[in-house]
């Protein structure tokens with residue numbers, strides 16, 4: 001371990017390795033990567049996988065250049081407007097608000113939703129200094145009020161912050177006359193009541209719907 005650390009600090013002759021230091025420092029932009037992990041990654045790439053390192057560098061360069069936010073839904077896309085927003089087969093009267101592109105994909109995977117999306121790329125978090133301005137709620141407002149949208153479905157997470165975001169956004173949109181709904185929580189598909197936590201079960205009970213007679 002000590003040998004490795006010394007290796008990263010300088011070459012065999014003790015000369016400073018500026019490029020290696022810079023690489024270790026650069027790798028620390030990745031979430032959850034501390035100094036030791038960054039050093040391990042850098043040494044691994046240089047010692048065992050230089051082709052992989054080149055591919056990574058190229059992919060990063062290209063993605064950073066090419067990937068932007070969709071003008072309509074704010075998700076990542078390479079054009080001005082993403083494929084979903086361009087599609088003529090989606091119901092433009094429905095707008096589903098999610099926190100991240102990953103959440104959008106989760107909703108898409110259900111194949112139960114035919115409307116369009118707006119991706120917040122975050123959520124309100126006063127403790128972290130993330131307010132309505134930081135997540136650009138003005139853009140959502142503009143999108144939701146474009147004339148086609150009849151209902152906004154708030155599908156932010158059921159975390160403290162996700163709930164607070166849904167509440168805030170919901171009030172904002174409802175005040176402008178839009179129909180706003182929140183994703184219902186409930187018992188998971190295939191879930192047995194015995195194993196569902198009481199909070200979820202209580203919510204499922206409150207949000208019960210009539211069934212066809």
Ligand SMILES: [Zn+2]
Pocket residue numbers: 070071072073074075081082083084085086
């Ligand atoms: Zn889009």
